[in-house]
Amino acid sequence: MNRFKSWALWVSIAALVTFCVKEFAGFDISSTVDGFLNVLLPVLCGFGIVNNPTDPTGW
Secondary structure, X not given: OOHHHOHHHHHHHHHHHHHHHHHHHOOOOOHHHHHHHHHHHXXXXXXXXXXXXXXXXXX
């Protein structure tokens, strides 16, 4: 499977872009949502890094 066809790669890229835009552009969002995104987005980025779409038995 090609890495660029992997859904995990695209989810992690979207999470990274969202996290960077949120941090550097300074969007003002509620503290509850901000706290949730601060936990969720790095986890999704990490999942995209450890994912191996070329191994059908692994993640």
